[in-house]
Amino acid sequence: MGGLVDWLLAALVLGAAAWTLAAPTGFAAVVGFVGFGLLVTLAWVRLGAVDVALTEAAIGAGATGVILLMAVVRLRGGAEEVSAATPGRAVMVAAGLLAGGVGLALALAVLALPDPAPGLAAAAMARRGELGLGNPVAAVLMGYRGLDTLLESVVLVFAVLAVWSMAPDRRWGGIPGPRFPRQEAGPLALLARLLLPIGLVIGIHVAWVGAEAPGGKFQGGTILAAMWVLAWVAGLVQPPAIASQAVRLALVAGPLAFLLAGFAGMALGEGFLAWPPGLAKPMILLVEAAMTLSVAAALALLVAGPPERAA
Amino acid sequence: MSGTTPGGWLLVLALALPVGGMLLAFALGGRTAERIALGVLGLGTVLAGMIAAEVYAAGAPLAYRLGGWAPPLGLRLQADGLAAAMLLTAALVLLAVALFGRAAQATPPGVQEARAPFTFWTFLLALAASLAAAFLGGDLFNLFVALEMLTFAALSLACLDGRPSQFRSELRYLFFALIGSVLYLLGTALLYGAHGTLDIALLAERAGADLPTLLAAALMTAGLLAKMALFPLHLWLPPAHAGAPPAASALLSGLVVKAAFVLLLRLWIWVLPPVPAGAGAPLLAGLGAAAILVGSLIALRQERLKLLVAYSTVAQIGYLFLMLPLVLAGDPEAAARAWLGGILQAASHAFAKAAMFLSAGLVAGALGHDRVAELGGAGRAMPMAVIAFGLAGLSLMGIPPSGGFTAKWLLLTAALGTGQWWWAAVILGGGLLTGGYVYRVLAGSLTAPPAAAPRPEPPAQGPERVALALALVSVALGLVPLASFGLVQIGRPILGGAP
């Protein structure tokens, strides 16, 4: 029975992916991609990776889908250009052979992986107690491979600045994205107002439980970012000007807190990015809180895009 | 072996300093970003020098175990000769470009913060952080994150001018970079599945010539080649590099592609067992040889100076790949020569190419155009920039005495020593073609200006001096006695005894 679920799910995932590629319009392709993200979320659950399922639900299907949907309504026309630039049959066949060959080799290589699989599950489970964390994935992210997480949170700052830097010179310091009219009446305005508090609670809940159960700063931060975007498109809030000091601080708070905690470990003689015994859990929670804020700010600003209006 | 060594804390600082500096520059903004960048990059140069000295003195790599967790569970930073040499090269070029940028990328008076300068200074630090992460990382996934940092930093620097025509070439650049990253990541998934670790030192012990490992290596190599723009994946590079402002082009061509190269060496020399690596190396070197010839030939035909310099990058990257079959040939003496030659090529090209882009930018700025055919009068108006271009050109050609000469000579003798004379022929041919395009530029700039032309505006002295200094370093690398380059051999696996 379980096997049937997995085969069905794998087939649906591939079907949605094929649709995304073959869809007649950009909009249809994006909807196919959102469906793909939903199905992949289920696949992660079946693979025993609920932490990833949560992330995929929030980022893969949610945030990526919204960015692409908002892009597709702004990107119009170009049909002739696209068909002129679409490669001919020979290239198609060559690309198909190349891609198929890579896929086939990959499938064979996966089947050739050693059994029992080498891995770090036992080590990761055994030592998470030293960090006071019940969730082994959180132990990897904040402990064993903390540098990855630190650098990744820095990548988000890079990405936000990279997006901002695409603006025209005269818009620097201004407000990102289009202005949305305030929705006073109608079902949408009501729904937005109703959803906001629920979403905030869920976002904070997901970020908070991350230490013990699936969840954490990235997933929770994404939900909070989504709620901000909702308030924005409903006209309830305006994006802050990118010159604002508060925005800059919110963006760097997480990585900076992580970096400082790393040095604190060094100062206490435990080493860079080491969590001092006894203080590990509270320090991690503090850093996670700052990271949640920064992730939420970064993702929301990535959705909002480069500054388009004067402050 | 993977524990923390004395002096390991230097590695932490070398990474954390630019990371923290970037975050602060971003938060504080405006002119403060420039001040922070200058300070951090200056300190970074000192740190890189200290690391190199420490590695050289110890005769062994430095390592730092992060968070106290031992690999395979934890991560480590490590600096062997390769990392130390590249870190020092990067620090010097970054500092030079920062000094150059003080004039070109100053925040205009009367404004609190402007787009291009703020982006430039912040991403200069971002680039320093990314390069430190890429050179010092000891774990393949950690290096993936470093590659992604590099992508964002490099792309934004390339877009700095914000000209409408840029977006198309930058999108192409982004796609190549992203595909490269994804293929690299795919390889790490296979390696983890096969060996249960991504730590380079542990993988070196565990990896065999099994299907997952070989496919992983092939995918990762393909990804890195796309990022390095090795022929035939080079088409994205010239428009992207040539379209950026000179300071950014210098970094992109001089440094960014080298980070992917260091990862490639980690993969081929450390992780892969010698036998399959030896079998695949001639293929890569063949592509490198094609890059040298094709890139140089296209550079010869360019009408725009910056595009000419960018195509020269395509060609010079090719030389780096010639070292692989020579290092892996199984002759320890030739391997040491080829290794030094390859790294020296990477370093001297970084200095020379940065010098070339900076001086080309100065010339283009003063003349108001960069058409190669109409460079007349440039030599009279800004002799220092033209001399810098010429000296850098000597190094790229491989004329003694210069770093480029020593590098190419080492590769050449290693090729002859291992009986692979055909690579030697490529090196010589590439040198001649390089001479051709450098001569075109120099000859053009040294002619008298056309009578009707407006008098070119002489540039400020400071930036010119920076370009000249970089060119001089590239040349001076050739005057250093070979024995003092022992640094780069430290920590290199000895592959002589391949079964």
Place this chain on the structure above:
Amino acid sequence: MSAVLPYSIAAAALVALGLFGLVVQAAVLRKILAFNLLGGGVFLLFGVVARRGAGAGATADPVPQAIVITGLVVAFAATALAVVLALRMHQITGAATIAEAAEDGFPDK
């Protein structure tokens, strides 16, 4: 443990589909989608690896799980940047593809 076979095949096929789409699709938005499918295949492969390494009370090896979480966030940032570049290009030039980049953009200053 038996559950991984369907997902192994799906992961390999997704990589193939994504690569094919990246080469063949002309519109930038479609290329971005194909890149995300390719990325999805890579992440799913990590998922297979994680599942195969389940043990010691973990339903899947936590290390590849953490890697995927990191990777998903980075992929999102890359997608956002690509979308912004595509929108800017579209806004300024009206173009929807990146065909023909070569020597079209070096006006005199």
Place this chain on the structure above:
Amino acid sequence: MIGALQGLGLLAAAAGAGFFLAGTVGLIRFPDTTSRLHALTKADNLGLGLVVLGLLPFAGSLGAALKLLLVWGLVLLAGGTVAQMIAARVRGTEPGA
């Protein structure tokens, strides 16, 4: 050993699954967007509602039961409002795909 409540729950969940199927059949058979929308709303609201009701006896804790209800509430709320929205757009001047 299945308790009576859980047995009833299974029945309700099965009925919910039936509604999903009915919704799908509707989607396939109905000729125009508006009637397809009706089919979908049934599947959404009733199908998931019955599944949630059916699973309540299986919930390990009060918190879990509340989460189940919250999920249903969110889907109801969003589904209903968005369906209205879509219907308005279909009647209005939606330019098509």
Place this chain on the structure above:
Amino acid sequence: MAEILLLLAIFILASAGIGLWRVLRGPERADRLMAAQLLSTGAIAVLLLLDAAAPQAGLLDTALVLALLGAFASIAFVLAARQVERP
């Protein structure tokens, strides 16, 4: 019992899959939005059933996030499209 719940999950997944194919074909944008909605609801139901069949920490939270973001994505899209399409 767990088998029955799994069977129901398969049933819902399959019917959502078939419905998905129909609606994705269009022809209207609204049809396609419905496709996403249908799959989202189906996926939520599957998650709930899987959790009932074999309780696992985080499954309900995942369903909650899907429900929340499904609602969010639909509204955000409709509002954004309204804004952009205004002449």
